[in-house]
Amino acid sequence: MTRQNVTFDLDGTLINLYKLFCEFVENSGRKVVDNGCFRIDLDPPTPDDVIWKFFAKCYDDFKRIEVFDGAVELLTKLYEKTKEPPLIVTARPREYVGQTYKHLDYLLDVPYFLAFVDNHLDKLPFMRYKEYCVDDRRKAAIDYSAAGKSVFLINKGYNKIDGKNHLIEMISGVHELIPRIDELIDYNTRRRY
16 A cells, blocks of 8 residues: 655745845835845834735735746646645644635645644654654754654755754755655555544
8 A cells, every 4th residue: 555755844944935025125115134034024114914914915926926846747747647736834824714715726636635733843643653754944944854754945045054954855845846756655565543
């Protein structure tokens, strides 16, 4: 029996929400400050509730959110090989559940599992029987690797890893995993869930 052996983050991993976010910010007369880290800063300084309004506009305008190269193809091939829906776990606010489902339904022609969590550590229970995860956050990758997970970390300006960690592999995007798809499938185990 085959099963998928991987979980996926959504924003920054499968889709480029940031690009549309920047467009909305710039249209408001503000600029996104490149601070070299995951935190979002705007110029002029902007309260968090206003920043979240820009994200809300992105969630509402989901058809304009760019999909990263290979994302749809990878999830489709995983489903075709296993007949198991891919597992996507996101820390998006729960008030955007409806828009997130609409967005994924718009993108994917295959079934998928979607889980919402409060923070990246809450993703770990969903990874219990998965060896791999794909994410774009350095802190998440470090925490997942500490829990024994192998992480494909999307190479972004804000997530450089100091030193070597044999469980974290930097990739430029999910398209790199398509030729390696068999690594993401467990062909020799019985289902444990």
